[in-house]
Amino acid sequence: MDTERLSGKKxxxxxxxxxxxxxxxxxxxxxxAAVCVADINEEGIAKVAQEIRDAGGQATHFKLDVTDEDQAIAAVAHVVKEFGEINLLLNNAGVNKPTIFPDTPKENYDFIMNVNAWGSFNVMKQVSKQMIAQGARKDYPYKIINVGSILSREAFLDVIPYSMAKHAVLGLIKGGA
Incomplete structure (x- = not known):
């Protein structure tokens, strides 16, 4: 493995x-890469960040609810404070609560759409603002990776809200390109 491939990236x-x-x-x-591990699961991110540091890597962590604009802004500020800039985003947070379509409660639908669609949009928006403020880079263009799903192109009866949310993420990917 090329251990220098992402050297200097945040x-x-x-x-x-x-x-x-x-x-x-x-x-x-x-x-x-220096990485900030973010998630709503504070114990999990602390553990992952510590494992990275124990292996000789550079890591911090930040408790983040991707649906909260203020928390997304604070997460970006945390990365910049810790590492000086941000030039990579893996927008990976996502949830699903499979239920048969006619039985899907509105609360499940709202939760799935909010985390997957709005959460991806929200974090990408805040990171994009920071990347724009940092200015263009010729040596290493900024990279944003939004995690989709095969269900952004398919749909099954028990995961319709998830499929809808991942369709939205696909739109975000295409629009952001």
Whole structure:
């Protein structure tokens, strides 16, 4: 593995307390990036950040509810305070509560749409503002990665709200490009 590939890069990773987010945080740190592991699960992000530091990487963590604008602004400010800038975003936070379509409670629908669609938009918006304020970079263009799903192109009866939310994320990806 090229341990210098991301040397000098500063990343914010949402949904970083477990699963794919935690794995990517560790991988990017092993490649030289300084990473901020963000998630609503404070115990999980503290653990992942410590594991990165124990392995010789540079990491911090930030408790983040991606649906809260003020918290997203604060997360970006935290990355800039800790690392001096932000030039990578992995917008990975997401939730699902599978239920058969006619039985889906409004609360489930709202929660899934709010975290997946609005949360992705919210964090990308705040990170984009910071990247614009930092100015253009020729040596390393800024990168924003929004995690979608095969369900942004497919739909199944028990995950319709999730599929709708991931369709919205696909729109965000296309619009932001």
């Amino acid at each position: 990343a914010l990773i949402t949904g970083g307390a477990q699963g794919m987010g935690a794995a990517i945080a560790k991988h990017w740190a092993a490649q030289g």
